[in-house]
Amino acid sequence: MSNDLCFLTIAEASQLIASRKLSPVELTAAYLDRIARLGPQLNAYLLLLGDEAMASARAAEAEIMQGRYRGPLHGVPIALKDIYNTKGIRTTAHSALLQHHVPDEDAFTAKLLAEAGAILLGKTATWEFAIGGTSFDLPWPPARNPWNTAHDPGGSSSGSAAAVAAGLAMAAMGTDTGGSIRGPAALCGIAGLKPTYGLVSRRGILPLSFSLDHAGPMCWTVQDCALMMGVLARHDPLDAASADVPQPDFASVTGSIRGLRIGYARAMTQEAETSADVVAALEQALATYRDLGAIVSEVELAPSLAYADVASTISRSEGYAIHEHALVNAPELYGKSFRQRIVPGAFVRACDYVNAMRDRTLLVQQLAHVMTDVDVVVLPASVTPAHILGQGAPISRAKPSFARPFNVTGSPALAVCSGFNEAGLPLSMQIVGRPFEDHVVLRAGHAFEAATQFRKQRPPLIAGVPAAAE
């Protein structure tokens, strides 16, 4: 029975909790039990908050029994990527540099989730400071992919994706500077939304690149992402990028997509030598969309290399600026992969950074022009399914990413499971929308999930089986 509880969606659990048919205490205990049994296979959590979670669950239950139900996240067990500051709770960025760091304030989003009644189960594994790659020289091991523990869950929100896919959290928060929500969501077969830049505050989240960082939800279903966004999308005057705009209509995501105009970015898909199974699943998804009454056409985006040059120049410059002091004074407290990825930023000239920002504006304008003819753009979320743990090549000019373009443009972008390959590994597509039309993106994702069977399949984890050898 406890496993069944851990496979409920937020939409399902919240109805049961609201009607007092499911106790947050019972639900939280089921998750903690499952984490105790299966957690060692996945290394998804860096810190488990069992006692605190049970105390929060008891408080939630008492409130609900008194008729003070707060909404769809009340009593729902979640996890936070360990770059979200949590008051009085260790927040490490998966780095020796912050191994004993205990913030005195919650991230804005962590506070919103707590106020909504969500139960914090723990802090999840990440690539070091959200960029270091899958590393074996850090104080904690890297997370593993629950569909096959010899494989990589992607990153940087690796533990969040692994935890949600494995039923070790009902939802988790990730961050996305160049695909760090959508990549792991794709490789772990879950839904992950990078919201429009400015829709969700980044205050209190350890930064990587101020102008490319996004915070967003990772859930088993798209509908659950919408429920999370209903809490997360709030203006924060203390995040300079936070937009003071009306909240998108997240309640509309279960509506029809008849007449929705979908643009398939075929040229960009082909440009990246995408694996055949990813392309086949995407084209099948487009057929599903046609069956649902959507209008599918093809669109041409700027070459992915144009986005890559802008994204790399900006992210490495901003990232190096953030870490320079510690890199000069205590480089040994970072992992090797982190150092190799961030130190090149030291050599970017100021005028190159400015040029990147100028081209960024042009790329935003170009995409806006394309999106006058379509409501969403669809392309793969990942070039390939999950690779063997630690053997993924870093993104390079020769190996483009489907995710980074939409960090450059700030567009809402969603990864949705589009099937499984012969090895049983998830495949994923990406749905991109116009700024602040996150609800349209989510509606398209939800319609696909509702029309297909891929949400019925969970990773075949067996308790007691140790993690695959490194």
Added chain:
Amino acid sequence: MDQREQEMQKLAERLAAYGLKLPESDLAGLLPMIAELAASSQALRRDRPYALEPLSSFSLAPRKRA
């Protein structure tokens, strides 16, 4: 000293100029990463019509407070 060793020594000196003293084992992996980023920066260097400006700007426009 062969060419590879010379490249490593030159990189160590460039890093030192920025106050960076990294483990020697980092250097071989760093070289291609630096070259990759330099290629990105190089690709961004071209003439741009002045009429396109300002494409990147600082703003003090009032923001509504929540």
